[in-house]
Amino acid sequence: MKFFIDTANLAQIKEAQELGVLDGVTTNPSLMAKEGITGRNNILKHYVDICNIVDGDVSAEVISTDLKGMIKEGEELAELHEQIVVKVPMIKDGIKAIKYFTDKGIRTNCTLVFSCGQALLAAKAGAAYVSPFIGRLDDISTDGLNLISEIRHIYDNYEFETQILAASVRHTMHVIDCAKIGADVMTGPLSAIEGLLKHPLTDSGLAKFLEDYQKGN
Numbered sequence: 779m780k781f782f783i784d785t786a787n788l789a790q791i792k793e794a795q796e797l798g799v800l801d802g803v804t805t806n807p808s809l810m811a812k813e814g815i816t817g818r819n820n821i822l823k824h825y826v827d828i829c830n831i832v833d834g835d836v837s838a839e840v841i842s843t844d845l846k847g848m849i850k851e852g853e854e855l856a857e858l859h860e861q862i863v864v865k866v867p868m869i870k871d872g873i874k875a876i877k878y879f880t881d882k883g884i885r886t887n888c889t890l891v892f893s894c895g896q897a898l899l900a901a902k903a904g905a906a907y908v909s910p911f912i913g914r915l916d917d918i919s920t921d922g923l924n925l926i927s928e929i930r931h932i933y934d935n936y937e938f939e940t941q942i943l944a945a946s947v948r949h950t951m952h953v954i955d956c957a958k959i960g961a962d963v964m965t966g967p968l969s970a971i972e973g974l975l976k977h978p979l980t981d982s983g984l985a986k987f988l989e990d991y992q993k994g995n
C-alpha cells in the first residue's frame with residue numbers, strides 16, 4: 779500500500795519524507811490556498827518544490843472545467859516535472875480530458891469521486907489513479923469505506939490497472955481499514971500516518987526496558 783500525504787505544506791511533506799515511508803503527495807486548490815500559494819507562477823513553482831522533496835507522484839489539479847482549458851493546463855502541469863500527475867475532476871469534460879491525457883502518455887488522478895459508476899468511468903478512460911473521498915462520504919452519514927470495497931471488487935473483476943487512491947482520509951483507522959480492503963494508495967494528513975506508530979503498550983514497555991537497564995548500568 780502506498781502512503782501519500784494530502785497537503786501543500788512543505789514542512790509537513792519534508793517530515794513525512796524523512797520518516798522514510800512516503801510514496802507521494804496529493805494537493806488540491808483548497809490545500810494550496812491554505813498555504814497562501816496564489817498566482818499561477820507561484821503555484822507552478824510550489825509544485826516543483828514539492829517534487830524536489832519527494833521521490834514519488836505529486837498530484838497537481840487543473841482549475842478549468844472545460845476540455846480545452848483542462849488540456850492546456852494539464853499539459854503545462856505535466857511538463858513541470860516527471861513526477862507530476864494531472865488531477866482532473868469527475869465531470870463529463872474531465873473524462874474526455876483523462877482519455878486525451880492517457881492517449882498522450884500523461885498520467886492522471888480522477889478526483890472528486892463519490893460512486894462506483896464514477897470510478898468505473900475513470901478506469902475506462904484510463905486514469906492512473908481514482909480518488910474516492912471517503913471522509914466526505916462519512917461526513918454525510920454514508921459509508922466511505924464501503925465505496926472503496928465496491929470499487930476494489932469492480933476493478934478486480936476486470937483487472938483495471940487504475941489504482942484506487944483512498945482520499946479524504948481523516949484519521950489512522952481510515953488508513954488501517956483501507957489497507958484491509960486493499961486500496962492501492964491512501965492520502966491523508968501527517969497525523970493519520972504518525973498515528974500508526976502509537977500504542978500504549980509500546981510506550982510502557984519501552985519505559986520499563988529503559989528503567990531496568992538503568993538499574994544495572
Ligand code: E4P
Pocket residue numbers: 784804805806889909911913914945946947965
Ligand atoms: C484528495 O486528493 C483531496 O485532496 C483530499 O483528500 C480531500 O480531503 P478532505 O475531504 O479532508 O478535504
